[in-house]
Amino acid sequence: xxxxxxxxxxxxxxxxxxxxxxxxxxxxxxxxxxxxxxxxxxxxxxxxxxxxxxxxxxxxxxxxxxxxxxxxxxxxxxxxxxxxxxxxxxxxxxxxxxxxxxxxxxxxxxxxxxxxxxxxxxxxxxxxxxxxxxxxxxxxxxxxxxxxxxxxxxxxxxxxxxxxxxxxxxxxxxxxxxxxxxxxxxxxxxxxxxxxxxxxxxxxxxxxxxxxxxxxxxxxxxxxxxxxxxxxxxxxxxxxxxx
Numbered sequence: 107x108x109x110x111x112x113x114x115x116x117x118x119x120x121x122x123x124x125x126x127x128x129x130x131x132x133x134x135x136x137x138x139x140x141x142x143x144x145x146x147x148x149x150x151x152x153x154x155x156x157x158x159x160x161x162x163x164x165x166x167x168x169x170x171x172x173x174x175x176x177x178x179x180x181x182x183x184x185x186x187x188x189x190x191x192x193x194x195x196x197x198x199x200x201x202x203x204x205x206x207x208x209x210x211x212x213x214x215x216x217x218x219x220x221x222x223x224x225x226x227x228x229x230x231x232x233x234x235x236x237x238x239x240x241x242x243x244x245x246x247x248x249x250x251x252x253x254x255x256x257x258x259x260x261x262x263x264x265x266x267x268x269x270x271x272x273x274x275x276x277x278x279x280x281x282x283x284x285x286x287x288x289x290x291x292x293x294x295x296x297x298x299x300x301x302x303x304x305x306x307x308x309x310x311x312x313x314x315x316x317x318x319x320x321x322x323x324x325x326x327x328x329x330x331x332x333x334x335x336x337x338x339x340x341x342x343x344x345x346x347x348x349x
Contacts, residue, residue, distance in 0.1 A: 131170035132163055135212035137186065137205075138219040140328060141272060142177035147323035147330045155272065156216060158338035163346075173198065173212075176205050182223050183253040190260045209264035216341070217305075218272035219257070223250045224292065225277070225327075236284055243288050251295045258303040269305045270345055271296070272337060275314040277327035308340055 136142045136156035144154020156174045163169035175196050176189065194205045209215070227246045228235050238246075261269065274292055278285050293311060300307040313336060314320045320333035329337075 130168075132168050132214050133171045133212045134160055134163060134169065134173070134214045134216075135176070135208050136160075136172075136174035136216045137176045138217050138272070139177065139181040139222055140179045141218035141221075142174055142216065143179050144174075144334065145179060145328050146334065147321065147326045147328050149326070149328075153331050153334060155334040155337035155341070158335050159216070159341055162338065162342055173203070173208055175203075176208070180222050181219065182226070183219050183250065183257050184223075186219055187253070187257050187260060190257075206264050209261065210266075212265065213267040215261075215265055215267070215269045216272060217261075217269060220250055220254060220296070221274055221277065221327075223253065224274075235278060235288065236280070236282055238284055238288070240287065243284075243291055247288070247292045247295055250292075251299060254296065254299055255302075258299060258305060262303050268345065269303075270341060271300050271305050271307050273297075273308050273310045275310040275320075275329070277321070279321055279324070306345060308337070308344075310337060310340075313337070313340065 134156075136154075136159075141154065142156060144151045144157055146152070146154075154174075156172075156177075160169060160172040163172075175198055176194060178185065189205055196203050224246060227249065228238070231238070231242060231246070233239075233242065273296065274289060276285065276289055289311060293309075297307045314329075314333065317333075317336070320329050320336065321327075322330045
């Protein structure tokens with residue numbers, strides 16, 4: 107009888123601990139490159155998509171924590187892999203936070219990475235983007251996809267909940283056949299890889315194609331603030347629970 111009472115008491119205590127510590131609120135982690143930082147067409151970092159998203163969650167009383175301090179301007183895929191393997195640590199609110207710990211504790215992660223890699227490889231190639239052959243396109247994209255595969259594998263060691271990959275838009279602002287071929291191949295391969303690791307791919311290419319004001323500065327590859335808001339809206343409408 108005592109054993110049964112002890113067992114019932116243990117179960118009850120476990121339930122109480124779960125009840126008082128469980129929360130449906132979201133730990134939101136934004137990681138990646140300049141888009142995750144929120145650099146806009148004028149070089150400002152006031153409002154990126156993660157800021158809009160965090161504010162929305164906060165207004166709905168759904169936000170437990172928000173962190174985009176592991177994002178870095180012009181970050182490449184290999185940079186984020188290194189940060190993971192070295193378990194980068196930051197100080198936030200007088201607390202030491204490691205990247206791996208944040209990944210484990212986050213139930214919503216947004217990731218934007220890879221465009222810097224593509225642009226760098228195109229810049230270093232022997233031809234301009236307008237004259238690239240199919241082979242050159244596939245070589246450049248495949249190298250980046252191989253690195254992304256390593257990154258996704260590392261992320262999934264620690265992040266078990268939802269990851270949303272912010273997809274690629276046409277930052278060249280050109281509509282010729284070669285550019286279309288480049289993005290078609292890049293997006294297709296990235297979507298396939300994201301599916302392999304149960305990562306959601308957010309299509310920004312078509313969103314930006316429909317609204318040219320999203321790339322308002324002809325000398326900048328970065329989106330306008332209204333574009334960042336549009337990305338956040340897509341996440342809210344497609345990936346967050348309906349209130």
